[in-house]
Amino acid sequence: MDLVNHLTDRLLFAIPKKGRLYQKSVEILNGSDIKFHRSQRLDIALSTNLPVALIFLPAADIPMFVGEGKCDLGITGVDQVREANIDVDLPIDLQFGSCKLQVQVPNNGEFTKPEQLVGKTIVSTFTNLTKRYFAELEGVSEDKMTTKVKYVGGSVEASCALGVADAIVDLVESGETMRAAGLTDIATVLDTSAHLIQSKHPKGDLELIETIKSRIEGVMTAQRYVYCTYNAAKISLPILLAITPGRKAPTLTNVGDDGEWVAVAAMIEKNKKGAIMDELKKNGATDIIVFDISNCRV
Numbered sequence: 001m002d003l004v005n006h007l008t009d010r011l012l013f014a015i016p017k018k019g020r021l022y023q024k025s026v027e028i029l030n031g032s033d034i035k036f037h038r039s040q041r042l043d044i045a046l047s048t049n050l051p052v053a054l055i056f057l058p059a060a061d062i063p064m065f066v067g068e069g070k071c072d073l074g075i076t077g078v079d080q081v082r083e084a085n086i087d088v089d090l091p092i093d094l095q096f097g098s099c100k101l102q103v104q105v106p107n108n109g110e111f112t113k114p115e116q117l118v119g120k121t122i123v124s125t126f127t128n129l130t131k132r133y134f135a136e137l138e139g140v141s142e143d144k145m146t147t148k149v150k151y152v153g154g155s156v157e158a159s160c161a162l163g164v165a166d167a168i169v170d171l172v173e174s175g176e177t178m179r180a181a182g183l184t185d186i187a188t189v190l191d192t193s194a195h196l197i198q199s200k201h202p203k204g205d206l207e208l209i210e211t212i213k214s215r216i217e218g219v220m221t222a223q224r225y226v227y228c229t230y231n232a233a234k235i236s237l238p239i240l241l242a243i244t245p246g247r248k249a250p251t252l253t254n255v256g257d258d259g260e261w262v263a264v265a266a267m268i269e270k271n272k273k274g275a276i277m278d279e280l281k282k283n284g285a286t287d288i289i290v291f292d293i294s295n296c297r298v
């Protein structure tokens, strides 16, 4: 196959092929200017502007491909990395796909603490994490534990109602699925979010790996910060610069001929911009403008 012959000289980057992580992963690629065209039903896409091949895989398989060095980089949830128990680097928290892997039991039932589930039957898609959690709770090795852990591939939340489980271990974000199934959480096994993962033994060009990481860092920073400018009398600067210290330091430019006014520019955190603008105004800043950052390198 011609496509496969083009893979040897490219950095291989594993991307979730569908599901909860797909759309945001593609947004990260777009923000990093990694251009590609994915043909329908094809799980390999060659980048059109970088020597990178994107390999679209199930999120659960990505740790294995990256861990064994078959792919140099990947995007997947920390939950999948820990479940696969694979040693990879996790250089960037991508701040999406955030949820918790939780122990859930029927509402108003006999169980209120995970300790009460020792010796019972637990159903999960994350059987390795579940076994590790209950073995630790029992204080024995996994081969000696009495709690039974069974695998189901989806719709885990139905297991208690169907009588196959006393409790489940499943992901919770809003809690809607859990509540709809008449369940409640009693313990957290793991907090997770999507990460960029990197092979400990990458085969691809190391400089290109660093370039891609730096571009993704730039996308993350552009998402987190906005660019704020305002004018200020020099006399007010000590208090105003304390409100907008910038990531390193704000940029100051003289305005007017009298030497008394400056223009200030600084990155500020997007989710605090309203309060920061209020404070600036209250303390004498004028012409306060905030711009979105479409991209940056930090």
Ligand SMILES: Nc1ncnc2c1ncn2[C@@H]1O[C@H](COP(=O)(O)OP(=O)(O)OP(=O)(O)O)[C@@H](O)[C@H]1O
Pocket: 016, 018, 019, 020, 021, 058, 059, 060, 076, 077, 078, 079, 080, 096, 097, 098, 099, 171, 172, 173, 174, 192, 193, 194
């Ligand atoms: N409700 C959620 N909120 C946030 N992140 C989630 C949620 N559910 C899953 N994730 C994250 O997305 C990853 C992939 O989950 P998803 O359910 O999309 O798996 P999939 O099997 O690849 O897709 P599908 O369920 O469509 O078959 C999980 O391992 C977790 O990191």
Ligand SMILES: O=P(O)(O)OC[C@H]1O[C@H](OP(=O)(O)OP(=O)(O)O)[C@H](O)[C@@H]1O
Pocket: 020, 154, 155, 156, 157, 170, 171, 172, 173, 174, 175, 176, 177, 178
């Ligand atoms: O707390 P919530 O916001 O309701 O999200 C939690 C649900 O999301 C995931 O499933 P998903 O909807 O991806 O489908 P799946 O069961 O097929 O994996 C997870 O397995 C839960 O069922």
